[in-house]
Each structure stands twice: as C-alpha cells, then as structure tokens.
Amino acid sequence: MSWGLRIYSCINLYLNSRSLYVTLNYMITLPKLDYKYEDLEPYVDKQTMELHHSKHHQGYVDKLNAALTGSGWEDKSLEEILKNLDKFPESIRTAVKNNGGGVFNHNLFFESLGPKRMDLLGKIQEGVEKNFGSVDSFKEEFGKAALGQFGSGWAWLMSEQGKLKILTTGNQDVPLMGKPILNLDVWEHAYYLKYQNRRAEYIEAWWQVVNWQKVGEKLLAV
Numbered sequence: 700m701s702w703g704l705r706i707y708s709c710i711n712l713y714l715n716s717r718s719l720y721v722t723l724n725y726m727i728t729l730p731k732l733d734y735k736y737e738d739l740e741p742y743v744d745k746q747t748m749e750l751h752h753s754k755h756h757q758g759y760v761d762k763l764n765a766a767l768t769g770s771g772w773e774d775k776s777l778e779e780i781l782k783n784l785d786k787f788p789e790s791i792r793t794a795v796k797n798n799g800g801g802v803f804n805h806n807l808f809f810e811s812l813g814p815k816r817m818d819l820l821g822k823i824q825e826g827v828e829k830n831f832g833s834v835d836s837f838k839e840e841f842g843k844a845a846l847g848q849f850g851s852g853w854a855w856l857m858s859e860q861g862k863l864k865i866l867t868t869g870n871q872d873v874p875l876m877g878k879p880i881l882n883l884d885v886w887e888h889a890y891y892l893k894y895q896n897r898r899a900e901y902i903e904a905w906w907q908v909v910n911w912q913k914v915g916e917k918l919l920a921v
Contacts, residue, residue: 727767727777729760730806738814742904744893752809755888759801759871766794777803781873800871804853808884813910823915830863841865842902845883856881856914858921880917881909 729752736748767773770791772780781799784792819827819834831837844865845854852869859877868874883905890901 726764726773727760727802729757730809732809734812734814739812739908742907743812743890747888747890747892750892751884751889752805756802756805756809759798759805762794763798763802766791766798770795777806782875797871800873803873804871804882804884807879807882811881811910811913812908813913814908815910816907817909817911819911821915823911823918826858826863826918837865838906841883842899845885845902846899848885851886854883854885855879858918878917878921880921881914 732752736752737745739748767780770787772787772795777799780795781803784796784799787795818824824834827834827837831840841854841856844867848854848867848869850869852867852872854867855865855874856879857864857866857874857877858880864877866874873879883902885898885902890898894901894904
C-alpha cells in the first residue's frame with residue numbers, strides 16, 4: 700500500500716470514528732444496572748426484570764432517539780428536553796414527551812433498586828420521620844398512593860422546597876415541580892407476570908428491594 704493510500708485510509712478511519720463518537724455521545728442510552736436480573740428474586744422475578752429493562756425501557760430509549768433525530772436537541776440532557784417540550788414541533792412533541800418520560804421514569808426506578816435489603820438511615824430517615832411522622836406511616840401513605848393510582852402510572856417521593864411529599868402521575872408523565880428521589884412503577888408490565896392483578900402484593904414486595912443508599916444520595920444532592 701502506498702504512503703498516500705495509507706494516509707487517506709488513516710484519515711478516513713479517524714473521521715468515521717469521530718462521527719461515530721459524536722453520534723453515540725449525543726444519543727440517549729440505556730443505563731446499565733448495578734445488579735443482575737435475577738438478583739431481586741424472590742421479590743421481583745428475573746423474567747419480569749429482563750423484559751422490563753431490556754424491552755420496555757430499551758423501547759423508550761430507541762423511540763426517543765428516533766424522535767430526536769434531526770430536531771437539534773440530540774446533544775441536550777434528558778432533563779433539559781423534558782423541561783422544554785413546548786419548544787418542540789407538534790409533529791414530534793407527543794413522542795418526545797411520552798418516550799422521554801418513559802426513559803426518565805425508568806432510569807430512576809431501576810437505579811433505586813438493589814438486591815440487599817436496607818433500612819432507612821441518615822438524612823432520608825430524618826426527612827421521612829419529619830414529614831410523615833414515622834417510617835411506617837410513610838410506607839403506608841406511599842403504598843396507598845401507589846395502589847390508588849388508576850390505570851398505568853407512577854408513585855413518587857419528591858423533595859420540594861425542603862419538604863418531602865408523595866404524589867402520583869399517570870402514564871409516563873414526569874413531575875418537574877420538585878426533585879424526584881424515589882418512584883414506583885405501577886404499570887402492569889412491572890409486575891403482572893408474578894403478581895397478576897395483585898398490585899398490593901407487588902408494592903409490599905418492592906419495599907424489600909429499595910436501595911435506600913441511592914435514595915439518600917438523591918436527597919443529599921437536592
């Protein structure tokens with residue numbers, strides 16, 4: 700191979716790699732889990748975890764990236780995108796809202812889970828007791844909210860103006876009026892394979908796999 704051809708090949712390879720880097724750097728990606736799908740057994744079964752993360756969550760990521768392509772928002776953070784939905788053309792706004800919400804909500808959901816059973820400690824325990832009276836009272840109120848959410852949606856623990864509050868949202872809506880620090884997915888795909896229509900059992904089991912260390916870190920970052 701001549702020197703000229705070698706130089707051309709190197710330049711072409713460099714430009715292609717840079718193009719790939721930029722594309723990947725701008726894309727919303729599926730976060731890797733800190734645990735294996737089977738690690739949350741017996742509270743959340745492996746099959747549900749695998750389908751939920753690799754199919755449902757991944758699906759929202761793929762559809763969001765498809766909607767963002769050519770929009771000029773490919774290099775923006777997910778939070779910035781969701782806070783500026785009114786700036787998107789109507790032709791893609793709904794797709795960005797629904798799939799962006801799906802990505803955001805599932806990112807927090809999976810990040811807040813772990814295989815090691817934990818108790819509330821430190822600032823998160825203090826905050827819960829201050830705002831709800833006791834940990835048991837908080838769990839009862841949160842559980843009622845999750846159980847009472849009609850149809851598909853989410854239950855949330857939010858930090859807003861120095862206070863903790865519980866709220867619910869439908870579908871893939873994202874609460875942006877405060878800082879979400881914990882959420883629970885009550886879409887049927889999150890629990891139906893194991894619990895069928897027994898949402899209350901699913902909620903009770905979910906408490907066993909909440910990673911309170913992660914939740915506490917979210918609170919401290921507010």
